[in-house]
Amino acid sequence: xSPISIAGDAAAGLLLITDHASNHVPEGVDLGVDPALLHEHxxxxxxxxxxxxxxxxxxxxxxxxxxxxxxxxxxxxxxxxPGLIPTASDGHRIPGNIALDxxxxxxxxxxxxxxYHNAVAESIATNAPKLLISLHSFTPMLREGxxxxxxxxxxxxxxxxxxxxxxxxxxxxxxxxxGDNQPYSGKVLNATMNAHGEANGIPYLGLxxxxxxxxxxxxxxxxxxxxxxxxxxxxxxx
Numbered sequence: 001x002s003p004i005s006i007a008g009d010a011a012a013g014l015l016l017i018t019d020h021a022s023n024h025v026p027e028g029v030d031l032g033v034d035p036a037l038l039h040e041h042x043x044x045x046x047x048x049x050x051x052x053x054x055x056x057x058x059x060x061x062x063x064x065x066x067x068x069x070x071x072x073x074x075x076x077x078x079x080x081x082p083g084l085i086p087t088a089s090d091g092h093r094i095p096g097n098i099a100l101d102x103x104x105x106x107x108x109x110x111x112x113x114x115x116y117h118n119a120v121a122e123s124i125a126t127n128a129p130k131l132l133i134s135l136h137s138f139t140p141m142l143r144e145g146x147x148x149x150x151x152x153x154x155x156x157x158x159x160x161x162x163x164x165x166x167x168x169x170x171x172x173x174x175x176x177x178x179g180d181n182q183p184y185s186g187k188v189l190n191a192t193m194n195a196h197g198e199a200n201g202i203p204y205l206g207l208x209x210x211x212x213x214x215x216x217x218x219x220x221x222x223x224x225x226x227x228x229x230x231x232x233x234x235x236x237x238x
Contacts, residue, residue, distance in 0.1 A: 001026070001112045002119040006056045006063035013130035013235055014061035017120060018052045019076040019192055020045035020136060021065035026112075031071055032095030042089040043069045045137040047214030052135050054224035059232060062127060064120055071097075073112045076136075076192050084113070120196050131163060131235045132197050132204035137211040138183050151179035152213060153227075156186035156206035160198050163205040167234045174226060184208065203238055205231060 004021070008014075023044035025031060037043060049065060056063040066075050070086070071094055077084040085108055087098045100108070124132075134156070140149050153176050157164040164180075171178040181187070186206055190198075197204035207227070214220050 003064035008062035010127035012061040015129040016063035016133040018135045019066045021049040023069045030096045041139040046211040050220045058228035134206040136208045138208045149183045152177040154179040154208035158186045158190040163203040166237045170230045
């Protein structure tokens with residue numbers, strides 16, 4: 001299953017990628033969970049679909065939105081990573097995934113994970129972006145404990161921190177409460193950008209937005225307005 005493509009001008013030098021933009025569960029996939037769970041953060045990065053679209057519009061750049069719930073398969077994991085097809089997430093068991101045999105596991109990868117990453121690679125080869133934007137959202141607190149997450153934005157990176165080191169001071173200057181590799185570390189969880197950014201020598205800006213800030217239309221509009229000029233300035237400073 002290929003990503004949802006957002007039209008834009010390759011000359012903008014940007015490509016926005018959002019792995020967890022959808023809570024879609026394809027016909028024939030039975031997760032065995034309460035349907036209400038599909039509207040929670042374990043199934044989808046809340047707010048990133050409309051925010052991604054708004055940022056693409058503001059920046060005039062193309063975008064690729066993940067088309068499937070991460071409870072079906074997590075597109076931001078390596079093909080052989082534990083948790084690629086989660087059996088539990090933040091205290092919720094996923095019975096339909098626990099029951100998968102080896103053939104069904106391989107079929108999920110073949111039908112959903114591989115076409116997505118092939119399409120991302122093709123878009124990068126075609127558009128030759130100067131900067132990748134990796135957009136996610138995070139919950140203010142996990143169900144399974146942990147401290148409050150006060151950051152408004154987290155900037156994630158692994159070995160390549162070129163864009164992060166430009167963007168973090170810009171975010172702080174805009175009075176945005178910014179986490180440097182918080183609430184997650186890109187050195188641990190960065191599969192899509194490792195494969196398509198770091199492996200190709202392309203700078204990337206990994207942005208995690210706190211989901212309560214972008215849970216409605218006005219929030220999305222406000223954060224698109226705040227983030228778009230910072231993304232553009234980061235690109236221009238590379």
